[in-house]
Amino acid sequence: MTSQTKSSTAFNLLPDHTQLPESEGDTNYKSITNLPPDHTQLPDEDGRFVKNFQEHPQSILLTDAVTPLLQQRHPDNQYCIGQDCGIYWRLTEPADRGAEAPDWFYVPNVSPLVDGKIRRSYVMWYEVVAPLIVIEFVSRDGSEERDATPKTGKFWVYEQALRVPFYAIYEVSLASVEVYNLVAGKYQLVPANDRGHYPIGPLGVELGIWQGQYQNAELPWLRWWDEEGNLLLTGDERAEQERQRADREQQEKELAQQQAEQERQRADRLAAQLRALGIDPEA
Template identity: 65%
Template sequence: MTFVTTATDSVLSLPDHTQLPDSDGTFVKNLQEHPQSILLTDSIKPILEQLHPDGQYCIGQDSGIYWRLTDPPQKGAEAPDWFYVPNVPPTLNGKIRRSYVLWKEYVAPLIVIEFVSGDGSEERDRTPPSLREDGTVGKFWVYEQAIRVPYYAIYEVEKALLEVYRLLDNTYQLMRPNERGHYLIAPLAVELGIWQGRYQNAELPWLRWWNAQGNLLLTGEERAEVERQRAEVERHKRETIVEKLRSLSPEQLDALGIDPKMLD
């Protein structure tokens, strides 16, 4: 597939997400990547629903971001493990997004997250296109200089190491963690950090969100469990009160204005 553009080409003639490949044919590099992405998406969903009551936002998980036209098309795309784009529709013309095409959207992701499977050199590669004969570029350079993503996170699972960069003065600056060891993503009023615990039947260091007060953002399953435990505590309290009232004499219950029949 070859794309040829000129100065007179209309943006409307450029390929969209339905015309561009949605996969490069490679496998997910480790079994933690998929549940890790789900964990990030599931737990931050209530925050995004508050920020976007109209539902205008997009989350990508191992999905392509097309930032330039190339032949083959995949050379002009990066596929972050997780990213979030504010103020764009989750679908286009009633179709699920196959990829995110910048020349059709114009809105860059607010945050991109990469899960390192190798030595981390690919995720930190700052090589510009001018330094390689084949025109390939470093992933770090693409996010910083081409797509211009405000926040870029690199998570090394094997080392339980997290780096977060913020775009300042057109350059990524390595952020310092706060006193909780987390990184504030200010536009979302959330923090990103590492949590050691069990998720999807695996005890591992997981990348997770916290609110600005340092409270862990729970998944839907975790929220349901908290509600179940709360209901169990309330039920136990009621049963304890009823048992104490049943130990009282009719006269004592009458003095409290309680009908003994209510305790049956």
């Protein structure tokens, strides 16, 4: 979230047990007339500067590289990716205090649109599916990302309120990433594999640090690999790989043509020598 005037609307609470039907087909309950706010009514920015110059390219890098894999896994396009977008998990006043805005997150098997409109936020009381993975980029000392204070700390919210299966904390200054997996309701550190990567099993990928240049910066970037350890490439990298492949094929074709021409010239010289000796080369 970045900057905008905070919403001052007083929102009603979710319906309680007296307003909900007791059993299927039950009509003897109070009509719910005041529904909780949806993504169009909640603030999508919170008035803080939270981005540095590395975080936006990092989000793009993660999304760009994993998109082909997600399109294979979701041929119906039923998934969404959030980049510094709010996940509302409780009603508060002001409203944005009831949200967390991970730098990057992925939700499987949900529509990228709501009623044909672009999502302004992800509102848990209107959703069924929680994010599969959230990623936070550390910009200070990392204490905010590891804060387990009940109801306010990011770590607690992702673990206890949202129950996100995988939580990653990336620190570019340390060239490191911590990955947590929700096991029996508590986060446990995921150990690195032999490649130094952290498997995200349900997504069929590994997360790790890649030292290299992206856009115009040489940094330890957070990147994806497949389960065989192959780096998931960005669109530009895939295009460059294809260009290099086409160049190799062209070079191989030209070399084959040169060799064929050399062989033809050699055969012509041999034929001329045979004729000089009175021998018909065709015979």
